[in-house]
Amino acid sequence: MTDRQKAKAYWRENLRYLFFLLLVWFLVSFGAGILFKDTLNNFHIGGFKLGFWFAQQGSIYVFVVLIFVYIRLMNRLDKKYSYNE
Structure with a gap:
């Protein structure tokens, strides 16, 4: 595999991860907080309706978790294509 092909494969896989x-972040923030809020409000977390919780805090928590997932995926991808330091 040439360097150019390696770089293309690397970025293709990176864009797939992104x-x-x-998409997960969109589904959690927009979907759970807005679209499915009425259905989710039938459940409660800590005394708050689940749809409200996702709109106020849940999507932020998921975003932080996604950052760490992205870091882990990119470290693995860097090692796979020998771009690690």
């Missing part, structure tokens, strides 16, 4: 993680 798309998937942004």
Whole structure:
């Protein structure tokens, strides 16, 4: 595999990770906080309706978790394509 092919494969896989993680973030923030809020409000967390909780705090927690997932995925991807330091 040439360096150019290696770089293309690296970025293709990187963009796939980004798309998937942004899709998860969108579904949690927009989906759970806005679209599915009425259904989720039938459940409670800590005395608050689940739809409200996702809109106020849950999507932020998921975003922070996604940052750490992205770091882990990128470290593995860097090692796979020998771009690690």
